[in-house]
Amino acid sequence: MVGALDPTPATAGTPGSVYHESGYAGLIWHLHNPQCKAPTSIAGMDTWAGNQLFNTAKVVIGTTNGLHYTLSNQELAKPFDDLITTGTAALYNRVTVPLLGLVLIVSSLILFPLIWRGNLARISRKALMALGGLWLASATFFTPLLYTHVLDRVLITGTSQVQADLLSAVRIEQQHTLPTLLHESVVYRNWVSGQFGSPDSEQAQQYARDLARSQGFTKTEAAAGQVTVAQKKQDYLALRGKIGDSTAYADGGSGARTGYGLLAFLQSVVYGMFQLLVKLGILLAQVILRVVVLAGPVLGLVAIVHHGVLRAVGRAVAAAVFTAILFAVLAGVHTLALNWILETSNGLSAAFEMFLATAVAAVLILAGKPLFRIRQLADLTAEIASTSLPAVRGGFWERLRLPFPHPLALAGGAAIPGMQAAIIPKGPRPETHTFDTSALDDTVVVSHGVTVRAKDGHEKKSGGPVVFKVAPWATPEQIVQYEDYVAVANEALAAGALSRTGRVSTTKNALSLEIETAIYREKERAKAAKTPYKGVAGHGPDASWTGRGEAYKWIDMDSRVNGSLGGQNSRYRIGYKPTVFALQYVSQEQADQAAEYRRRRAEGDPHDA
Known part of the structure; x- marks a missing residue:
C-alpha cells in the first residue's frame, strides 16, 4: 500500500539516503x-x-x-490535459452548439420585459453577463490548455x-x-x-x-x-x-x-x-x-x-x-x-x-x-x-416518508395536544426591542424604526449583525412580512431562543426532517382550527438560527418572501452568532409604503391591498 501511495522512483530522495536507495x-x-x-x-x-x-x-x-x-x-496535469482537450470538444460540439440557439431565444425573452420598460441599466448588465457566459463556453473550447497552463504557472x-x-x-x-x-x-x-x-x-x-x-x-x-x-x-x-x-x-x-x-x-x-x-x-x-x-x-x-x-x-x-x-x-x-x-x-x-x-x-x-x-x-x-441546476423539491421518497414522523396528525386533522402556534396577526406593528448597535457602521439599515449601521463583510466573522435586504419586487404587503420576520427574530434573540452555537446547517440532516415535520403539523393544526395559511408556514426566525424544527413563532408568509429570507440566511457562515437582526430597504419609499399599508390595515381600509 505504501508503495502505491509513494512509488519512490529512482530520482526520489536526497542521494546517499536510505529513501533514495x-x-x-x-x-x-x-x-x-x-x-x-x-x-x-x-x-x-x-x-x-x-x-x-x-x-x-x-x-x-x-x-x-x-x-x-x-x-x-x-x-496529475498530463493525463488531465488529454481529457480536457477531448472533453471540451465533445461537450461543445454535442451540447453547447445544438442548444445555443434555444438558450439565446430564452435569454431574449428574459430581456424583453426590461426592453419594454426601457430599463437600460439592467439590460446592459444582463447582456454583459450573457456575453460572459458565451465567452466562457467558447474560450474553454478553442483554447482549453491555455488556461490550464497559465494557472499551472x-x-x-x-x-x-x-x-x-x-x-x-x-x-x-x-x-x-x-x-x-x-x-x-x-x-x-x-x-x-x-x-x-x-x-x-x-x-x-x-x-x-x-x-x-x-x-x-x-x-x-x-x-x-x-x-x-x-x-x-x-x-x-x-x-x-x-x-x-x-x-x-x-x-x-x-x-x-x-x-x-x-x-x-x-x-x-x-x-x-x-x-x-x-x-x-x-x-x-x-x-x-x-x-x-x-x-x-x-x-x-x-x-x-x-x-x-x-x-x-x-x-x-x-x-x-x-x-x-x-x-x-x-x-x-x-x-x-x-x-x-x-x-x-x-x-x-x-x-x-x-x-x-x-x-x-x-x-x-x-x-x-x-x-x-x-x-x-x-x-x-x-x-x-x-x-x-434547478432546485429539486419534494421527491417521491420524501412524499412517502413524510407521514411517518407525525402519526398523531393523521387523526382526522385534529389539533395535536400540547402544540402551540403564534401566527403574526395582520394588525398593529409587533413589539420592538432595543439592541446595542455600537459595533455597526457603514451601511444604513432600518428595522422597525431602529436605525443601525451594518459593517461590510460582517457575515464572514464569528458573530455580529444579521441584515436582511428587502427585494426590489416586494409589494407593501410583502415588505410588512419582511418587517414582521425581523421583529420576531429580534424577539427570539432577546428571549434567548436562538441556538447557542450560532447558525446551524439545515441541509440533509436530522434537523431538515424535523423542519418538514413541524411545518406539516402546523399546517394541519391551522386547517383544524379553520384558519389555514394563505401563504406558507414560515419559521420566525429561520430554523438555522434556532437549531430546532419547531418555530419560535409561525408567520403566514408569501412564498417569495420566505424564499428570499431563506436564501439570505446562507450568506452567514455556520456558527455565526447574531447580535441584532436588521432590515435594509431598497429606498425610503419602501419603508413609507410599508408604514402606509400598516395604517390602512389597522383602520380597516378595504383598499389596503
Whole structure:
C-alpha cells in the first residue's frame, strides 16, 4: 500500500539516503530465533503490534511524500490535459452548439420585459453577463490548455518557486529535502530503534543499512533484476551472524517494538500531517480548476441565462488560486522549521522535538486554516453545480416518508395536544426591542424604526449583525412580512431562543426532517382550527438560527418572501452568532409604503391591498 501511495522512483530522495536507495523496502521487524525455538507469545504480539503501528506511520509519510512528488513533477496535469482537450470538444460540439440557439431565444425573452420598460441599466448588465457566459463556453473550447497552463504557472511553477526561494535562502534543497527528512526521522530511525535499541548505537551505525538491504531490494537491484531472493537470504544470515546475540533487540524479544511503532505513528502525525493537508489543498485546487475548464462549455451555456453561474465560477477559481499560493508559503515555512527541529546537531530530545513541531504546526494551522479552506473549496465547487441546476423539491421518497414522523396528525386533522402556534396577526406593528448597535457602521439599515449601521463583510466573522435586504419586487404587503420576520427574530434573540452555537446547517440532516415535520403539523393544526395559511408556514426566525424544527413563532408568509429570507440566511457562515437582526430597504419609499399599508390595515381600509 505504501508503495502505491509513494512509488519512490529512482530520482526520489536526497542521494546517499536510505529513501533514495531503497525507499520503504526492508523496513519491517521480524522475529529471529537462531536456536529454532518457538517464540514467546509476548515477543510475537509485540512485533505484530509494532509492525501495525509502524505501517500506519509509513502510510501517512508515504501519502505525504507521494503528494509532494505528484505536485512537483506535475504528474496529475498530463493525463488531465488529454481529457480536457477531448472533453471540451465533445461537450461543445454535442451540447453547447445544438442548444445555443434555444438558450439565446430564452435569454431574449428574459430581456424583453426590461426592453419594454426601457430599463437600460439592467439590460446592459444582463447582456454583459450573457456575453460572459458565451465567452466562457467558447474560450474553454478553442483554447482549453491555455488556461490550464497559465494557472499551472501560478499553482505549480509559481508556488514551487516561492518554496525554493524561501528554502534556498537557508541552503536547503527544495524538491527532495522534505521527503527525505520525513522518511529519515519517522520511518528509518524508528525502524533502527526497534531493531538495535537506538539509532546511535555502535551496532546500528555499523549494520543497520546492510540489514535494510538484506531484507529488501534496492531500487538499482529491482531495476536490474539480477539479485535473487536466495541471495538476499544468504546476506541476511551472514549479517545476523556478525550481529550476534549481544542484544535482545535484534531477535525481537526486548518488548520495545510496540513502543517504537507508536512513537513512529505519533511522529508521522506531528511532522507530516500539516504537510499532508496543505498538499491535499493544492491538489484539490488543481483538480477544481481543470474541472471548471472541462465543464466550461456547459457552464457557459447555462450562464447565458442564469448569471449566478459566472459569479460562482469566479469565486471558485479565485479561491483555488489564493489557497494554492497560501498553502505553498505555509508549506515552505513548515519545511524550514521542521528541518531545523530535526537537525541531529541540535541535540534535542525526541519529546522536545515533537513538542516544537506540534507548536509550529498548530500556529500554521491557526494561520492558514487548511481544513476550513479545503472545505471552502469543496463548498464553492458544489455551489457551481447547485447554481447551474434547478432546485429539486419534494421527491417521491420524501412524499412517502413524510407521514411517518407525525402519526398523531393523521387523526382526522385534529389539533395535536400540547402544540402551540403564534401566527403574526395582520394588525398593529409587533413589539420592538432595543439592541446595542455600537459595533455597526457603514451601511444604513432600518428595522422597525431602529436605525443601525451594518459593517461590510460582517457575515464572514464569528458573530455580529444579521441584515436582511428587502427585494426590489416586494409589494407593501410583502415588505410588512419582511418587517414582521425581523421583529420576531429580534424577539427570539432577546428571549434567548436562538441556538447557542450560532447558525446551524439545515441541509440533509436530522434537523431538515424535523423542519418538514413541524411545518406539516402546523399546517394541519391551522386547517383544524379553520384558519389555514394563505401563504406558507414560515419559521420566525429561520430554523438555522434556532437549531430546532419547531418555530419560535409561525408567520403566514408569501412564498417569495420566505424564499428570499431563506436564501439570505446562507450568506452567514455556520456558527455565526447574531447580535441584532436588521432590515435594509431598497429606498425610503419602501419603508413609507410599508408604514402606509400598516395604517390602512389597522383602520380597516378595504383598499389596503
